[in-house]
Amino acid sequence: MPELPEVETVRRGLAPYIEGARIEAVTLNRPDLRFPFPEGFVSGLEGHTITHLGRRAKYLIATLSNGGAWLSHLGMTGAFLVADQLLEEASRLNPGDSSGKHVHVRVHLVHPARGRVTLSYSDPRRFGFMDLFAPGAANPFTDSLGPEPLGNDLSAPYLAERLRARKGPIKTALLDQRVIAGLGNIYVCEALHMSGIDPRRAGGTLDGGEIEELVAAIRQVLAAAIAAGGSTLKDFARADGQPGYFQHSFAVYGHEGDPCPRPGCGGTIKRIVQAGRSTFFCPTCQR
Incomplete structure (x- = not known):
């Protein structure tokens, strides 16, 4: 998808x-x-x-x-x-x-x-x-969505408020389209690794500094993927039929068993399943 x-x-x-x-x-x-x-x-x-x-x-x-x-x-x-x-x-x-x-x-x-x-x-x-x-009609597909991840409405204070009472994993919270619109499995894995946050942590346990880093990582990962033309998988291809470029820049997604690319980490990428989706992360550097 x-x-x-x-x-x-x-x-x-x-x-x-x-x-x-x-x-x-x-x-x-x-x-x-x-x-x-x-x-x-x-x-x-x-x-x-x-x-x-x-x-x-x-x-x-x-x-x-x-x-x-x-x-x-x-x-x-x-x-x-x-x-x-x-x-x-x-x-x-x-x-x-x-x-x-x-x-x-x-x-x-x-x-x-x-x-x-x-x-x-x-x-x-x-x-x-x-x-x-029709003009002004309710739209059941978009009306309940959270803010766009690249828009001004996504901020650390906003996300902190939405995560405050979350006892479930931060990974699951970020995939909730009512929290942030449009975030998918690939980019959540990448943003959590970039910000050094363990995907299994309860959303409500993140402190202000961690949430600031997470918001910045979400923006950075998505912006890089857009600049690269997306992270094409399977049927979703570029105009010349070749896969998109950003998939070759994944730090963790699809890299189970590979060394963590974070300098000095020395950990190994692990795969687990959360809410029916594959999660890739480094248990060594993602706290």
């Missing part, structure tokens, strides 16, 4: 092609993805302009000229393609299935600078989904 940096790099790749573009026509090649398309999906998009392409956690959200919101989740293998166009961040966009066999949605756009643009959504496994929300 693509994590926040992968979704953000997709957003950056697509934005120059669809922001400011008018949706002329939408074609659905099947009635559903993971979920059925909502009633009125096509008519609710056609005729409107995409004023902004944003991201909330792992969701792409296109704001429409009528104030509505078109939400997309990529699932395991979802990908947007811009036909016959060299993407401005070509190394940062999953090409999906270029054969067209698994293209389920086509959106025909007219962009003020680029002219006619065809946006296609490909998803071989169909774990992704789309939804459409």
Whole structure:
């Protein structure tokens, strides 16, 4: 499943092609993805302009000229393609299935600078989904989410308050999307190692200094992954079909049995399972 940096790099790749573009026509090649398309999906998009392409956690959200919101989740293998166009961040966009066999949605756009643009959504496994929300409507996918990890709303005082009564492991707390939006398993493992915090510790036991280090580590790890084009795994690939770069910079994730990369540590990376997810950490330097 693509994590926040992968979704953000997709957003950056697509934005120059669809922001400011008018949706002329939408074609659905099947009635559903993971979920059925909502009633009125096509008519609710056609005729409107995409004023902004944003991201909330792992969701792409296109704001429409009528104030509505078109939400997309990529699932395991979802990908947007811009036909016959060299993407401005070509190394940062999953090409999906270029054969067209698994293209389920086509959106025909007219962009003020680029002219006619065809946006296609490909998803071989169909774990992704789309939804459409009227202006001002409640959004059950995003309304309960915590602050963005790279935004100003995530601060050490905020996180300290959210962790104060937590008796469960800090790793589990950080994966709670109501605490911080968009943090996934890979980057939580990496941030906890960078900040030297044992993933098994109760969230409520962290002191102010540790929380400051943790917030800084979360920002640093995510920023580095976005700059590298994400940490592509399995089906989620760069435009040339090769895996993303940041996975080669993992300090602990996937490194069970390897020496800890922290200078002078001398420990060995260990893998445990927490809440059904693999946790990689160094029991020597993560206190």
